[in-house]
Amino acid sequence: MSTGFHVVVLGSLVPDLLQTLEPVQGPSGPALKNELMLPAVLDPWAAHALFEAAHVAAATPGSKVWLVSLGPKAKLQQLMMSIAQKVPFELVAVDGSASGFTDPVDVAEALAGAIEKIPSLDRSRLLLFGGCASASRDAGVTVQLVGERLGITDQFLAADELTVSAEGVLTVLERVEGGRYLVSEVAGPPCAIAWATGNLPEPPNNPQVGMMNMRTIMPALQKAPAIQFASQGTVFQSVELPKQERRTRIVRDVPLDEMAREIADWIKG
Amino acid sequence: MTIETILYLAHAEDDGSLGRSALEALTGAKELHRQLAGATFTVGLIGGDVAAAATAVSGCGADKSYAISGPDFAVSRYASDAAALEAICRASGATVVVAPATSRFNRVMPGVAQRLGGRIDTHVGGFSVTGAELRIQRGYYRQRMIATLTRAARPWFLTLDGGVFSTWEGAAAAMQFESLGVAVGDELHRTRVVGYQAPQANAQTIRPDAKLLFVAGVGWTKKQSDGQVHLDDAAKTIMGFVDKAGASLGSSKSLVDQSSEGHNVFSFMSHLNQVGQTGSTPRHPKGLSTCCHGEEPHVVGWRFIGERRAINLDTNCGWAQGKADVLYVADAFELVRKVTELL
Numbered sequence: 090m091s092t093g094f095h096v097v098v099l100g101s102l103v104p105d106l107l108q109t110l111e112p113v114q115g116p117s118g119p120a121l122k123n124e125l126m127l128p129a130v131l132d133p134w135a136a137h138a139l140f141e142a143a144h145v146a147a148a149t150p151g152s153k154v155w156l157v158s159l160g161p162k163a164k165l166q167q168l169m170m171s172i173a174q175k176v177p178f179e180l181v182a183v184d185g186s187a188s189g190f191t192d193p194v195d196v197a198e199a200l201a202g203a204i205e206k207i208p209s210l211d212r213s214r215l216l217l218f219g220g221c222a223s224a225s226r227d228a229g230v231t232v233q234l235v236g237e238r239l240g241i242t243d244q245f246l247a248a249d250e251l252t253v254s255a256e257g258v259l260t261v262l263e264r265v266e267g268g269r270y271l272v273s274e275v276a277g278p279p280c281a282i283a284w285a286t287g288n289l290p291e292p293p294n295n296p297q298v299g300m301m302n303m304r305t306i307m308p309a310l311q312k313a314p315a316i317q318f319a320s321q322g323t324v325f326q327s328v329e330l331p332k333q334e335r336r337t338r339i340v341r342d343v344p345l346d347e348m349a350r351e352i353a354d355w356i357k358g
Numbered sequence: 359m360t361i362e363t364i365l366y367l368a369h370a371e372d373d374g375s376l377g378r379s380a381l382e383a384l385t386g387a388k389e390l391h392r393q394l395a396g397a398t399f400t401v402g403l404i405g406g407d408v409a410a411a412a413t414a415v416s417g418c419g420a421d422k423s424y425a426i427s428g429p430d431f432a433v434s435r436y437a438s439d440a441a442a443l444e445a446i447c448r449a450s451g452a453t454v455v456v457a458p459a460t461s462r463f464n465r466v467m468p469g470v471a472q473r474l475g476g477r478i479d480t481h482v483g484g485f486s487v488t489g490a491e492l493r494i495q496r497g498y499y500r501q502r503m504i505a506t507l508t509r510a511a512r513p514w515f516l517t518l519d520g521g522v523f524s525t526w527e528g529a530a531a532a533m534q535f536e537s538l539g540v541a542v543g544d545e546l547h548r549t550r551v552v553g554y555q556a557p558q559a560n561a562q563t564i565r566p567d568a569k570l571l572f573v574a575g576v577g578w579t580k581k582q583s584d585g586q587v588h589l590d591d592a593a594k595t596i597m598g599f600v601d602k603a604g605a606s607l608g609s610s611k612s613l614v615d616q617s618s619e620g621h622n623v624f625s626f627m628s629h630l631n632q633v634g635q636t637g638s639t640p641r642h643p644k645g646l647s648t649c650c651h652g653e654e655p656h657v658v659g660w661r662f663i664g665e666r667r668a669i670n671l672d673t674n675c676g677w678a679q680g681k682a683d684v685l686y687v688a689d690a691f692e693l694v695r696k697v698t699e700l701l
Contacts, residue, residue: 104499112503119505189498190505193468194477224500228480230468233436237472243549244436246465249629262555265461266377268564268630271434272552280549286629322510323477326493331504331661334680339673341687348686349696352667356570356603356644356701 093151094278095211096142097204098178099219099232100135101160101187102168104128106224112328118320119190119328129164129187131172134220138284140292142218143176145251154178155210157203159196160187162313169306174299175292180309181207185316189225192323197234199316204239212239217281221247221264229283236281243280245273249287360490360512362397364390365452367443368415369462370405372432376414378567383458383518384415384526386485390456393487397454400424402446403535404439406432412535417528424449425535430542433551434462436469438542443470445540452513454492459517467515476513483522501639501661520566521641521662563600563607563626570605571642571663572596573633576612577649577670579623582691591691593624599694602701606642608633610650633660647682648690651675669693 104110104127111122121127131139139156146152155178158165162184169180183203204210204217217236222229229246236244247264254260257277262270264285340348366387368380376384391399401420403411408427426442439462447455447470455471457463459481471478483504484495493508494516556562578592600607609631616623633640645663649670660666660681668675668682669690678685686693 106500110499110502121499192477194472197472225498227497227500228478229464230471230478230480233465233468234472237469242437242440242546244465244469247461260552263461263465264630265434265554267566268556268562270555271461272555273435273549274552275549286632324508326506326508328498328503328505331497331501335666335683337679337682338684339687340684341673345688345693345696348688348693349700352646352686352693352697353700355665355667356646356697 093149093153093214094145094216095214096146096152096154096216096218097207097210098135098139098142098154098156099200099217099235100132100139100156101158101223102129102164103132103187103224105130106133111330119325120188124188125161125164129168131168132220132223132225134222134224134284134286136172136291137287137289138218138220138282139172139176139178140289141251141284141287142216143178143292144289145216145253146177149253155181155207157181157183157200159183159185159199159316161185162310165313166310169302169310173302173306174294174296177298177301180302180306182309182313183316184313186318187225189223189227190325190328191226191318192321193226193228193230193234195318195321197231197238200231201235201238203314204235212279215239215241215279217241217279219281219283221283221285232281232283239279241279241281243275244283245281246283247285248282249285251282360453362394362453362492363400363451364394364397365400365402365447365450365455366418366420367402367404367446367455367457367463368411369439369460370403370408370411374405374407374410376411377458377460378525379458379460379520381414381525382520382523383456384418385523386518387456388418388526389523390454390485390487390492394492395490398422400450400452402443402450403427404431404442404446408535412533413530415526416533417531418526420533422450423533423535424538426538426540430546434465435549435551436466437546437549439466440469440473441540441542441546443467444473445538447474447513449536449538455513455515457515457517459519463517467517471513471515474513476515477509477511478515478517479507479509480517481519482516483519485516497661519641564630565604565606566640568604568606569643570603571608571633571640571645572600572603572605573608573610573645573647573650574613574627575610575648575650575670576616577651577690579613579616583689588691589623593626595691595694595698596624597626599698602698605646606640607631608637608640610634611637647678648694651677
């Protein structure tokens with residue numbers, strides 16, 4: 090009997106979080122100004138999911154990690170240059186828009202279709218990982234939608250910890266209201282876990298891992314199927330930057346007691 | 359013109375009551391019902407025992423009400439929740455589903471939308487009705503831009519963020535709930551909910567109901583004017599203030615990252631406290647930021663903070679300027695201690 094997990098991580102690129110973003114109206118709906126020129130990073134929560142996947146795979150012999158990524162092929166190639174040295178994985182690329190304005194249902198259909206075509210994937214051993222939300226659409230729904238399409242009915246959102254017992258029982262800690270965790274146990278795979286930050290630091294670059302990954306990355310990019318999304322009755326009336334500029338009053342060269350009194354009165358008021 | 363059927367969904371809390379966010383979502387759903395001419399209004403509840411929750415919503419004037427209760431639905435579990443909510447949605451024939459953005463519904467609602475062939479928008483921060491067209495507002499790119507959009511597809515699932523609407527306070531009235539039966543077989547019991555666990559922290563510092571959010575930045579861990587780092591002093595000052603003010607504690611990413619990278623920082627601080635791009639964007643009436651010099655706490659983490667004040671040593675801090683109402687240029691150690699004494 091085969092052992093180990095088949096971990097599929099959903100994750101794509103988002104504009105570098107320090108970039109200033111400006112919405113524009115494109116031919117097929119809203120987009121970002123100079124979107125293809127913006128430096129991109131792996132979505133932060135998806136990155137945590139990838140690191141957790143590698144951690145689980147390393148601790149469970151016979152496991153394997155796939156990264157299923159939807160984005161413009163050229164941008165994905167750039168992205169892989171920055172993450173290929175982090176952890177071992179096999180890329181499954183889908184050539185399409187990584188915009189936050191695409192519909193998650195359509196995205197989930199494309200991702201689930203790509204997962205179903207992975208030839209050596211054993212769905213009975215599947216752990217579907219992803220971020221608990223993206224830094225683009227910020228909806229927190231894609232993992233669940235893909236999970237449903239794959240028939241996975243054990244799902245977890247905003248997980249920070251996964252432990253696997255000797256008997257194969259998975260224990261998941263999910264963030265819930267009030268800074269608490271909900272602790273759940275699931276008998277084993279398949280299950281879907283949308284990760285929050287987890288507890289693992291970013292792995293250091295390992296050139297050997299990078300060389301191993303690059304052997305599969307370039308072929309995966311070359312054979313990435315192209316996907317076009319249609320708006321299907323969704324109309325964006327407007328997309329604009331929030332108007333939150335405030336007139337800041339500077340308080341300096343004032344005795345500390347006076348400042349403290351003002352703050353205390355404000356808090357009590 | 360399409361006549362909408364609005365379904366308001368909520369789950370009972372562990373004590374059987376409805377949570378604040380559920381009552382706020384009810385206000386939102388009622389407002390939507392008021393604006394959408396001719397729409398019917400339906401309520402659906404799930405939980406272990408929904409009697410108290412049913413009483414709480416009984417005065418909302420629903421045309422029809424459904425409930426699914428029992429031990430299988432007392433806990434937050436994707437499989438059983440999805441089965442229950444799917445049954446209510448199908449029974450109601452809902453075209454617009456409104457639900458609170460609780461952790462339980464955030465997890466399950468996308469799957470229900472998928473099962474019903476619908477579309478879903480989460481973290482909805484407002485809506486309007488133009489003619490018969492429902493338009494919603496939600497943030498994209500971590501609230502760095504706000505979109506107004508409409509969808510033709512139905513059913514359309516909307517989860518409403520907390521703090522957008524006031525809590526529902528209608529008087530109780532007679533209301534008949536139709537109880538729906540959902541079979542929960544072994545395949546829906548693969549997940550066993552063990553219980554709750556507090557994070558590794560000496561005290562509960564995340565208080566969603568607090569009037570004030572206190573954000574601590576990485577400046578607390580830097581060398582002070584005497585050239586030394588004062589971590590213990592900083593910890594005492596921060597926790598002293600948070601406890602006295604009854605504030606919720608937030609943190610910048612750079613501060614909590616230090617902890618995950620193995621540095622000796624604050625034991626009471628974890629990633630759960632983080633606000634900003636990869637953290638939370640909590641809603642509080644007031645926010646006080648201290649020793650923060652970055653975009654995340656001031657721009658993203660403060661998106662839903664009403665009155666904002668900041669304390670730091672840089673008069674020209676580009677992130678506080680234009681984001682805070684008042685910027686106090688002072689040593690946070692001394693000033694926060696003095697404020698604590700006055701509270």
